[in-house]
Amino acid sequence: xxxxxxxxxxxxxxxxxSPSLFAQWPPHRTRGVPRTSTGxxxxxxxxxRTSDGKPDFSGIWQTPRGAGGQRGGGEAAPAVAPETGPxxxxxxxxxxxxxxxxxxxxxxxxLVKQRMADNSKDNPDAHCLPMGFLQFHNHPEPRKIIQTxxxxxxxxxxxxxxxxxxxxxxxxxxKDAEPWxxxxxxxxxxxxxxxxxxTGFADGGWxxxxxxxxxxxxxxxxxxxxxxxxxxxxxxxxDDPKAYTKSWTVKVNQRVMPDTELIEFICQDRxxxxxxxxx
Numbered sequence: 001x002x003x004x005x006x007x008x009x010x011x012x013x014x015x016x017x018s019p020s021l022f023a024q025w026p027p028h029r030t031r032g033v034p035r036t037s038t039g040x041x042x043x044x045x046x047x048x049r050t051s052d053g054k055p056d057f058s059g060i061w062q063t064p065r066g067a068g069g070q071r072g073g074g075e076a077a078p079a080v081a082p083e084t085g086p087x088x089x090x091x092x093x094x095x096x097x098x099x100x101x102x103x104x105x106x107x108x109x110x111l112v113k114q115r116m117a118d119n120s121k122d123n124p125d126a127h128c129l130p131m132g133f134l135q136f137h138n139h140p141e142p143r144k145i146i147q148t149x150x151x152x153x154x155x156x157x158x159x160x161x162x163x164x165x166x167x168x169x170x171x172x173x174x175k176d177a178e179p180w181x182x183x184x185x186x187x188x189x190x191x192x193x194x195x196x197x198x199t200g201f202a203d204g205g206w207x208x209x210x211x212x213x214x215x216x217x218x219x220x221x222x223x224x225x226x227x228x229x230x231x232x233x234x235x236x237x238x239d240d241p242k243a244y245t246k247s248w249t250v251k252v253n254q255r256v257m258p259d260t261e262l263i264e265f266i267c268q269d270r271x272x273x274x275x276x277x278x279x
Contacts, residue, residue, distance in 0.1 A: 030258040034229055041258040043230025050147065055192050055226045057152065060262065061254040062142040086235060089250035091138035094208040097250065108213050108243040115211030123206050128267035130161055130181035132214055134207040137234060137252045144262050152187065157262045165196050172199050179203065179216055194224040215242040230256045
């Protein structure tokens with residue numbers, strides 16, 4: 001387990017510093033960014049809004065970490081209120097904020113123990129396959145959100161992942177829909193909060209590095225909020241009666257990355273053989 005986490009951490013740090021080592025896009029200032037008197041991005045500035053007054057989530061976002069691993073402009077972190085509400089999920093363990101961990105059913109608890117004993121060698125991320133949405137929310141590599149009136153597209157730098165959230169009023173497909181890695185997502189606005197419902201997941205998903213499962217019976221609700229220019233808050237509720245004895249809710253905080261761009265990340269699963277237990 002520690003070997004896999006170290007490998008993931010190394011890849012994340014390498015991705016974070018790679019623009020300084022290998023040229024990508026030349027420097028370009030992001031349009032519409034609030035600036036301080038010194039020209040730095042003002043991450044505590046007002047929430048940007050679309051023409052219809054909704055919060056605009058467009059931009060490049062990353063999971064906050066030490067300043068040495070940051071890409072993009074803006075040295076000052078946005079103002080963050082004291083942590084309240086659901087516990088924070090982590091990339092390694094979605095239930096790390098719960099005193100007794102996630103409410104696994106017995107078979108799910110046994111499966112997680114087995115996956116951890118195998119050093120998480122079957123994690124889709126280790127084989128360049130699409131990760132579960134919660135792993136993507138917490139992944140050290142950034143993601144880009146493109147928001148239009150009818151659809152929000154999330155482009156994940158990690159494994160070149162792509163997700164669509166439809167906001168055009170359509171309904172979710174029925175139970176006979178072909179299962180998808182990321183499921184089917186529709187969103188609606190409740191004031192300044194975007195509420196996203198996702199169903200239709202492929203069975204056997206991983207929510208974190210340790211292997212917390214997600215099954216084809218899962219229904220996930222996400223609540224996206226942008227309280228200021230630099231912050232994105234995502235509250236995630238997982239209702240999966242096959243794998244958990246009750247529904248549970250966690251949250252993820254992300255930080256905007258102005259004046260930068262995603263890099264190309266193409267994964268080859270040959271590296272998975274280096275993990276302990278890999279074949």
